[in-house]
Amino acid sequence: MxxxxxxxxxxxxxxxxxxxxxxxxxxxxxxxxxxxxxxxxxxxxxxxxxxxxxxxxxxxxTSKVLQIARTTELGLRDAAMPVMEELRQRTGETIHLMVPEGDAVVLIERLETDKPLRIVLPLGIRLPLHASANGKAVLAHLDRPLGELPGYTATTITDPAALRAELEQVRARGYADNRGEWRSDIAAVAAAVLGPAGPVASLSISTPASRMPDDLRAEYGELVTRAAAALSEHSARR
Known part of the structure; x- marks a missing residue:
């Protein structure tokens, strides 16, 4: 073994x-x-x-690994799309689905807001675990050293003790948030999709920073936590 x-x-x-x-x-x-x-x-x-x-x-x-990853990714996308669409309908904002890959999370699907002011991230973009809502949602459920914590904006958490404290809060409330820590113009809340062995993905609601005041942040956090829990239940049944 x-x-x-x-x-x-x-x-x-x-x-x-x-x-x-x-x-x-x-x-x-x-x-x-x-x-x-x-x-x-x-x-x-x-x-x-x-x-x-x-x-x-x-x-x-080899491509054998990539083929299996692609098959798994497609299954995750299929299960996530109705959950993501419900989130978009309830919030009117952009919904992201990301998967962990090494020291980052990778965007594999998005449903965009209809609002004229929006921030569009390309599919395949990699976001740092410690400086994004999706990344922190995943990182909170991983048992690994934090490693280097580079700064991207004035609000990026670069102190390991401060990040560990925040990850404890993420586990307690069920969702992570991003207050301009990767890009100063982006705000987001995200929750991990959990499988039997740990996080397999994360869902997020992403907005321009000006459109997520604290009261709305908490409301969106509860919505995305419930959505990720529903997707986690589907993942556990597979």
């Missing part, structure tokens, strides 16, 4: 840091090189990873 766990951890690390060599992977996982090499051979033989180009052997994931 431990060999399987090591191989899965290695696959996750390769996907997050690719292309990556054995030494770097060993340090990232805290495992001996010999153990990492066995895991890489297993993953390579099964077709999950391949050697990247170059003189030094480095590894990257």
């Amino acid at each position: 431990q060999n399987v766990v090591n191989a899965l951890r290695a696959l996750e690390a390769v996907a997050a840091r690719q292309p990556i060599g054995v030494g770097e992977l060993s340090r990232a996982l805290g495992l001996p090189k010999s153990t990492v090499q066995r895991s890489l051979r297993t993953l390579h033989d099964a077709g999950w990873i391949r050697r990247a180009g170059g003189e030094v052997t480095r590894w990257q994931v």
Whole structure:
């Protein structure tokens, strides 16, 4: 069983840091090189990873991983769309669906507001875990070191102790918020979609900063928390 766990951890690390060599992977996982090499051979033989180009052997994931990720993503999108549409109808604002990927969350679907003043984020954009509502919603349910916390605006939380305190609040109330921490003109509230092994996605209501006063922020937070809980129940049944 431990060999399987090591191989899965290695696959996750390769996907997050690719292309990556054995030494770097060993340090990232805290495992001996010999153990990492066995895991890489297993993953390579099964077709999950391949050697990247170059003189030094480095590894990257194959299309097999991407195909499975795409299938899972499409299933999540299908389940999320009616929930997202209900949120948009109730708030009149832009609704985002994001998935965790390494040290970021990635936008995979959005339903835009009809209001003329809007902020459009492109599909595929990556947002930092510590400086976005979607990211903090996910990060609150992950057991991992915080790492580096770069600043993006004057309100970005860059102090680990302050961020840990905020993540405790996220877990207590069910949703995270963003007060211009990634871009000063964006406000958002988000809640994690939880699967059996942890967060699989996050839902958010995103607005220009001027359109989310504190009373509306709390109301939207409750709405997005209920919506994410409904999607979590669907995920648990799959």
